[in-house]
Amino acid sequence: MARTHWRIDDLPWDQFDRSKIDPDIIPLIKAAALVEFNAHDYTAYLCNVFHDDAEFKAVAQDWAVEEVQHGQALGRWAELVDPEFQFEEAVARFRAGYKVPIDLEDSVRGSRSGEMIARCIVETGTSSYYTAIGDSTDEPVLKEICRRIAADELRHFKLFYTYTKKYLELEGLNRFQRLKVALSRIGESEDDELAYAYYAANAPADSVYDHKRYNAAYSRRAYGRFRPKHIDRAVAMVFKACGLTPHSRLCSVASRGAWWLMDRRTKRLIAQGA
Ligand SMILES: [Fe+2]
């Protein structure tokens, strides 16, 4: 596998159009840049968990190079939009306050296939998120960055899904166990990582981190960008990772339910003025 599928310098930076930026998107991009850039910490964790799988460890190293590039591309766009934003300083602030559990030798998911399923869920989330962000903006450079990142995230999903199948053959998790891992990882999307990244990237230097406040600020700006088609695709990917049939009747019921929950949450956040 090539180290990356595209280069930051190949992006259409000369087409940057400040007049087409929705100000609410800027703090989201700054926060996303930090989370993406931190991928090496996850590689260290994955290399601990899969210490005897040399092939997967090499794959994980290449994966991280792509994720770090996502962070650099988003960070560069954010610095272009807001010259006061210092990407490296924000990264340092994020790392000082948020730590990935990299010392663990066993997966926090209880099994190796569970770990792979959790990775599939993360890639499902990122590929649908960047598609939704890209669809919601008319700024040409950001649109192209999101298009390329979303394509990478979909490839990452396929990659982790390949190893999910390998470890499922060894460990034999059933669909219920797979679904349990998937749902628990989905539930973690409102944990500290994104909220803290939002704080580190956007809050004034003297402000104190408050999970509820920054999680709401992030979620209110992010969730409203999703449309039913993005949720449909994400739910189909979750179904696939869990060994359930995507594009089935059950899948469309789940997708309508997920959309209803997200729409309700978005409306509440807007009403609260988060
Ligand atoms: Fe990424």
Ligand SMILES: [Fe+2]
């Ligand atoms: Fe990814």
